[in-house]
Amino acid sequence: MKKQVLSLIGGRLAIALITLLIVSSAVFFATALLPGDTAAILLGQAATPEAVAGLRKAMHLDDPALLRYGRWLIGLFTGDFGASYANGRPILDLIGGRFINTLKLAGVTTLFAVPLALFLGITSAMLRGTLYDRVVTLCTIGLISIPEFMVATTAVLVFSVTLGWLPALAYANDVKSFGELLRVFAMPVITLTFVVSAQMIRMTRAAVVETLNTPYAEMALLKGASRPRIVLRHALPNALGPIANAMALSLSYLLGGVIIVETIFNYPGVAKLMVDAVATRDLPLIQTCAMIFCLGFLILTTLADIVAILANPRLR
């Protein structure tokens, strides 16, 4: 039986790798094959035909697209991401510190969002049909239906304009004390927590409700077990797999949120770097950032699938 699990997980990993390859080609060809001569753009005013031709040669832009793609891919794997078009600095240097920043933001958010979502999701499934459940459901539907920047603006309106607790816009560059760090992190983390946990609450609630509808949960009810006991003792252990799956899947929504949140709060992370790179059409930088995000997304969704496989007791 163990073998079956391993082969399933192996298969899933193989699919992830193939997906990564397809994604990388999509990212590369979406940016590399489109109109606009990169060399001419780079040279700007100084773009004489000879200079453009020289630069094209130096940058290997005249090579066949497939060859350039291969070279780019090998670069990605060996850690050679190339240099930024905008300022010529190695992309690795540009991304380094910012990557840590984004990870910090995502990590802190996860720390808050997961317990919150678990608590609200499980309790609202327990109290299904009550006013509490309806309020939670309505709020999550509302949160899912509005754009991330609206969650951010609402958070600013509530916490800094109306209540005056937090600064409206944060800059993480000159943080000196722990207190300041908290204040800088507060708004982005609050916003992201709202965005991510709405999904998590819905999926957690759905997972628990589904197990509550099973015959063994009904059996527990019939033999007179109390409601909390049915949920915590009978339903929850079986719902753990789907819940963990839901958590990993919801965390992939962090990526979409992080792009908006880093921009709105001027947070120095990879997403902000990427949005800025779009303004300067710095393609190598955009491609690398895009691959980082796709990789993160893929790791999370693959993790979700693997958790689902591991949690299935029939396969153990």
Place this chain on the structure above:
Amino acid sequence: MTHSVPESVPRPAAAPRRKPGYRFNLVGIIGLSVLLFWAVIAVIAPWVIPYPVGEIVDYDALGPMTAKFWLGTDYLGRDILSRVLMGARYTVGISLASVTLACSLGVTLGMIAAVSGGWLDTLLSRFLDAMNSIPSKLFGLVVVAAVGSSLPVLVLTMAVIYVPGSFRFARALAVNINTMDFVTAARIRGERTPYLILSEILPNILGPVLADLGLRFVFTVLLLSGLSFLGLGVQPPYADWGAMVRENIGGLAFGAPAVIFPCVAIATLTISVNLLIDNLPQKIRDRSDA
């Protein structure tokens, strides 16, 4: 946001079945009327706006709500009410165009994959699943960075982003229909794929597909607003609701109506579509659940 959350709010078992019919319940009616309101506004906006959209009508920028300017003025002193009403054209229009494109393509491919099966099915499914694992906003960023932003680019990009989800949904439904006897009968009497798709499969998955189109419309509105908010969507001098929030974000610190009302407009549109879909008439919902 292409992983659909299972709608698992079971209606109370004791609830009496409504008379068979296509009647909406109250929440559904509210959702439908808000949606219709924005649809009508999108069409008639140029004739009802109180001031020309681009005109600076008040030198008090980011002004409050007054009798003259119902929703205040923006960062240049332009009338917000007029801009919100005109913004409906861009937000609703672009989203509707691209979601229609995405769903017609996705559903067609999905039905073809389900009916033909074999290598074509595998190839399409694998490829589109892979496309699905590019986060939507990211793909938008990359494309806009490469080609620049214009209305056709926006519509096409967002259509491409939502084809995989639509494909997967339609294929799953079509696979079920495909095994039914009437399809087998049609196939045995020698009908070709186009006939099977249009006359046998499509009529039987139309209800759920339309509901799915509604959900995907919400995603598209959110994506468009997000892109516009980042400055990559609708470009000035035109503005959809997301772009309006971006323009006036400077007024956020003192709670200017210029930031709030475009946000409210987006929320009313997306929430009303969600409410409508959650409260579709029984007849349509029965099919959606199948």
